[in-house]
Amino acid sequence: MTTHIDYGPQDALLVVDMQNDFCEGGALAVSGGSALVPGINAQIAAARQGDALVFASRDWHPVDHASFEHRGGPWPVHCVQDTPGAAFHPDLVLPDDAIRVSKATAFDADAYSAFDGTGLGGYLRDRGIRRVVVCGLAMDVCVQATAKDARTEGFEVVLLGSLTEPVDPQGRERCQEALEQAGVEVRA
Numbered sequence: 001m002t003t004h005i006d007y008g009p010q011d012a013l014l015v016v017d018m019q020n021d022f023c024e025g026g027a028l029a030v031s032g033g034s035a036l037v038p039g040i041n042a043q044i045a046a047a048r049q050g051d052a053l054v055f056a057s058r059d060w061h062p063v064d065h066a067s068f069e070h071r072g073g074p075w076p077v078h079c080v081q082d083t084p085g086a087a088f089h090p091d092l093v094l095p096d097d098a099i100r101v102s103k104a105t106a107f108d109a110d111a112y113s114a115f116d117g118t119g120l121g122g123y124l125r126d127r128g129i130r131r132v133v134v135c136g137l138a139m140d141v142c143v144q145a146t147a148k149d150a151r152t153e154g155f156e157v158v159l160l161g162s163l164t165e166p167v168d169p170q171g172r173e174r175c176q177e178a179l180e181q182a183g184v185e186v187r188a
């Protein structure tokens with residue numbers, strides 16, 4: 001069942017990193033990633049219906065990014081700019097006016113949060129946004145960092161718990177507790 005959010009013009013839906021490399025068959029696949037797509041599409045439709053803003057972040061690394069194993073980083077090569085793995089999931093229905101946010105684009109730095117180095121916080125404030133609704137991948141990496149930063153930036157934050165999956169299958173509870181501690185409302 002889809003979580004019902006009563007979207008309005010002061011809300012932003014932030015779909016985090018629903019890219020091929022984070023879904024089944026991708027370089028850094030999160031189990032259950034692809035299965036989130038229909039529910040996320042329903043949220044996008046509901047957000048538009050309620051005149052909320054829709055954002056989609058993407059991990060968008062240059063070749064030889066500092067986070068890759070061959071550069072001493074923790075991750076296999078993933079989400080290299082303009083490769084199929086970096087593309088949004090083919091079934092994700094992103095309206096043309098959804099705002100794409102690229103992150104972690106520098107050679108020498110990683111950025112897990114969609115707010116990190118993007119100017120997103122200021123932009124949301126300029127648009128009069130008060131609440132940010134978050135879903136996507138991965139729960140224990142970029143979703144967690146993004147939801148925490150959204151709180152730090154002063155927004156009310158709702159995480160759609162059934163529309164996110166962690167890299168570490170054991171990570172869900174720990175992650176949920178940390179987020180609730182940070183003032184994020186986690187909804188089923």
Ligand code: VGL
Nearest residue numbers: 017059075137138141142
């Ligand atoms: C992510 C690992 C490395 C994510 C990004 O989007 O959750 N995870 N880079």
Ligand code: ZN
Nearest residue numbers: 059067079104
């Ligand atoms: Zn990455």
